[in-house]
Amino acid sequence: MRKLGTAVGCVLILLWCLLPVAWIISLSFKSQTAITNGSPGFLPKDGDGAGWQNYTDVLDNEQFRRAIFNSIGISLIATLLSVIIATLAAYAIARLEFKGKKFVLTMALAIAMFPVVSLVGPLFDMWRTIGLYDTWPGLIIPYMSFTLPLAIWTLSAFFREIPWELEQAAQVDGATSWQAFRKVIVPLAAPGVFTAAILTFFFAWNDFVFGISLTSTESARPIPAALSFFVGADPFNRPASLLAAGAVVSTIPIIIIVLIFQRKIVAGLTSGAVKG
Amino acid sequence: MAAIDMKNIVKKYGDGFPAVNDVSIDVADGEFMILVGPSGCGKSTLLRMIVGLEDITSGDMMIGDRRVNDLAPKERNLAMVFQNYALYPHLTVYENIAFPLRLAKADSKTVDEKVRAASKTLELDEHLDRKPANLSGGQRQRVAMGRAIVRDADAFLFDEPLSNLDAKLRGQMRSEIARLQKKLGITTVYVTHDQTEAMTLGDRVAVLKRGILQQLASPRELYTNPGNLFVAGFIGSPPMNFLPATVEGNIVELPFGKVEIPADKAAKVAGRGLLIAGIRPEAFEDASVVDQTRQGSTFRAKIDQVEWLGNTAYAYIPFEAPPEVLEQLQQLERDLDGETLRTQLVVSLDGSSKVAEDDDAEIWVDTSQMHLFDPATGENLTIDLERAGRVPALEQGHDPAQQAKAEHEVADQQTAAAESADG
Ligand SMILES: Nc1ncnc2c1ncn2[C@@H]1O[C@H](COP(=O)(O)OP(=O)(O)OP(=O)(O)O)[C@@H](O)[C@H]1O
Ligand SMILES: [Mg+2]
Numbered sequence: 134m135r136k137l138g139t140a141v142g143c144v145l146i147l148l149w150c151l152l153p154v155a156w157i158i159s160l161s162f163k164s165q166t167a168i169t170n171g172s173p174g175f176l177p178k179d180g181d182g183a184g185w186q187n188y189t190d191v192l193d194n195e196q197f198r199r200a201i202f203n204s205i206g207i208s209l210i211a212t213l214l215s216v217i218i219a220t221l222a223a224y225a226i227a228r229l230e231f232k233g234k235k236f237v238l239t240m241a242l243a244i245a246m247f248p249v250v251s252l253v254g255p256l257f258d259m260w261r262t263i264g265l266y267d268t269w270p271g272l273i274i275p276y277m278s279f280t281l282p283l284a285i286w287t288l289s290a291f292f293r294e295i296p297w298e299l300e301q302a303a304q305v306d307g308a309t310s311w312q313a314f315r316k317v318i319v320p321l322a323a324p325g326v327f328t329a330a331i332l333t334f335f336f337a338w339n340d341f342v343f344g345i346s347l348t349s350t351e352s353a354r355p356i357p358a359a360l361s362f363f364v365g366a367d368p369f370n371r372p373a374s375l376l377a378a379g380a381v382v383s384t385i386p387i388i389i390i391v392l393i394f395q396r397k398i399v400a401g402l403t404s405g406a407v408k409g
Numbered sequence: 410m411a412a413i414d415m416k417n418i419v420k421k422y423g424d425g426f427p428a429v430n431d432v433s434i435d436v437a438d439g440e441f442m443i444l445v446g447p448s449g450c451g452k453s454t455l456l457r458m459i460v461g462l463e464d465i466t467s468g469d470m471m472i473g474d475r476r477v478n479d480l481a482p483k484e485r486n487l488a489m490v491f492q493n494y495a496l497y498p499h500l501t502v503y504e505n506i507a508f509p510l511r512l513a514k515a516d517s518k519t520v521d522e523k524v525r526a527a528s529k530t531l532e533l534d535e536h537l538d539r540k541p542a543n544l545s546g547g548q549r550q551r552v553a554m555g556r557a558i559v560r561d562a563d564a565f566l567f568d569e570p571l572s573n574l575d576a577k578l579r580g581q582m583r584s585e586i587a588r589l590q591k592k593l594g595i596t597t598v599y600v601t602h603d604q605t606e607a608m609t610l611g612d613r614v615a616v617l618k619r620g621i622l623q624q625l626a627s628p629r630e631l632y633t634n635p636g637n638l639f640v641a642g643f644i645g646s647p648p649m650n651f652l653p654a655t656v657e658g659n660i661v662e663l664p665f666g667k668v669e670i671p672a673d674k675a676a677k678v679a680g681r682g683l684l685i686a687g688i689r690p691e692a693f694e695d696a697s698v699v700d701q702t703r704q705g706s707t708f709r710a711k712i713d714q715v716e717w718l719g720n721t722a723y724a725y726i727p728f729e730a731p732p733e734v735l736e737q738l739q740q741l742e743r744d745l746d747g748e749t750l751r752t753q754l755v756v757s758l759d760g761s762s763k764v765a766e767d768d769d770a771e772i773w774v775d776t777s778q779m780h781l782f783d784p785a786t787g788e789n790l791t792i793d794l795e796r797a798g799r800v801p802a803l804e805q806g807h808d809p810a811q812q813a814k815a816e817h818e819v820a821d822q823q824t825a826a827a828e829s830a831d832g
Contacts, residue, residue: 298493301462302491302495306556307560
């Protein structure tokens with residue numbers, strides 16, 4: 134009886150979470166005309182189906198391909214830089230006693246609490262003057278500054294868990310401080326590093342506000358912004374099924390990334406890595 | 410392989426805490442040196458200064474003929490076994506042992522040979538592919554040893570390597586370590602606060618108190634000729650008895666009566682007034698089981714309690730002590746991390762003794778084994794310096810009173826640093 138209850142609960146929650154996703158997938162397989170004419174029902178009716186047409190259209194679209202490329206590039210670079218900086222900063226915070234440690238930590242939190250919208254205006258002006266407007270770095274920088282605090286906090290919690298003696302043992306075994314960090318500390322903090330990486334990648338990939346305000350052309354516009362600018366053949370009729378296909382395509386990289394990183398996180402946690 | 414020579418080593422921590430004070434210890438090539446002392450006396454600090462994990466405030470640290478004060482740990486070529494082993498949890502046993510070799514960029518054939526040789530010595534062969542988290546305490550301990558012996562290190566350093574093991578395993582690993590050290594003939598410095606380890610493993614033992622070297626001698630010398638009250642009370646279990654004593658001629662007056670001591674001992678303490686007599690429990694015996702021809706004195710005392718262990722029996726006899734002696738003994742008890750002082754005599758009797766609780770027994774004592782200490786400085790007045798190793802406080806140019814004063818100063822500084830850290 135209880136098992137049944139759990140199962141029903143799970144199904145309900147899954148429905149709640151996945152229905153919109155399922156719906157958008159269903160949309161992406163319907164033809165444009167069918168949608169314009171109003172096509173209720175989950176599965177496309179006879180003659181309404183578009184097969185993979187929407188997908189090939191989307192992928193053939195130069196604008197969309199650019200946007201995908203921008204998004205992947207910007208998110209990956211932001212993630213990589215953010216994780217590297219956060220790892221080093223978190224290590225310093227966890228291990229070293231230095232003046233201004235509290236200050237760094239509070240500032241990091243304060244920045245993370247800033248509402249994104251309140252920064253967009255000033256950033257727009259600044260980027261225009263400096264020449265970062267509508268460039269990759271123009272997006273990478275704000276993404277990093279919003280994800281770094283969380284990444285630093287997560288990682289320093291992980292570093293604090295690692296016994297300092299491991300590092301000292303490595304040094305006695307003949308490692309330089311850097312080798313000890315790279316060969317012992319970083320592998321042990323790997324679950325933390327991947328958590329931080331996922332968080333950063335999510336933020337960068339899903340961002341809409343910066344993406345739409347700090348870009349003006351295809352040269353840096355990421356997918357969420359690009360989708361909102363997407364117009365098909367008829368400017369007065371938004372190509373809903375094409376957009377749906379675009380949305381589905383743009384979730385694929387996220388799913389891949391999560392699957393890859395998740396395995397690392399789980400592997401790290403179960404190997405008892407952080408236990409002395 | 411190399412000798413380690415510490416010259417006037419001082420360590421003051423960042424908060425002003427003087428953890429090691431002017432310690433000089435010379436460890437000969439191939440020697441097994443033990444560092445002992447109560448908790449917080451600076452043993453680990455000293456060891457970590459040898460290996461390079463802690464800066465040296467002043468003094469010279471010599472390994473072989475190199476001064477290593479300013480060298481990083483990796484340049485000192487020493488191997489260390491940590492108290493909690495510090496195994497790398499993400500690496501297999503094999504890779505843990507191979508770690509130092511990989512850092513030294515040894516080719517994989519050499520690595521394999523050396524790792525397998527080490528694992529054979531330590532009987533780790535069937536565990537090579539496992540992760541440290543899945544090993545038992547003793548196995549982890551052996552992996553840590555393996556990591557130390559694969560390298561051709563100049564010396565081994567151990568920081569209480571057996572304190573996390575249960576009693577039986579500790580005994581096994583202790584003889585394992587002794588065997589390994591003999592076989593490899595490698596210079597070893599070993600920190601412990603376990604009596605048995607100190608006495609059985611060490612060629613020589615350095616006793617520290619509050620970061621000050623008290624005595625550096627072989628286990629036998631420490632036991633038979635302690636340099637001061639502290640060493641006398643620290644070495645030996647059950648500990649040495651301390652009794653108030655006054656000497657007149659060859660006669661010592663103890664709380665239980667008068668006993669006679671050898672003339673040479675009496676000469677050393679003539680005219681010193683109130684002293685503290687130190688007598689080990691096994692220097693006593695039930696007078697009725699002692700061979701009549703043996704030298705010694707007897708006295709009568711009322712037995713408070715008897716613990717019979719089969720081969721021996723411990724009898725407890727309470728006594729009164731005058732305030733001067735009591736104060737010194739209380740201080741000693743604090744220094745030794747002991748429980749509150751009970752002024753009672755512990756005597757070890759033969760298992761065949763029939764002495765029972767509340768008996769008024771006749772006890773025999775071998776007075777040639779008695780030491781007499783100065784109650785003010787704690788100095789052993791009857792020490793045989795020829796057979797006492799090094800006692801820094803009694804060396805040429807040193808005055809025990811001066812040393813006692815210096816120790817008080819260190820104690821004050823330590824309290825001050827600890828208080829300012831709290832506040
Ligand atoms: N980083 C530090 N900063 C300040 N004081 C310290 C520091 N590390 C140790 N101490 C102090 O130095 C003294 C010696 O410490 P150490 O670790 O060498 O003691 P120990 O003899 O190894 O004791 P135990 O037997 O408990 O391990 C202690 O009183 C300790 O409080
Ligand atoms: Mg210690």
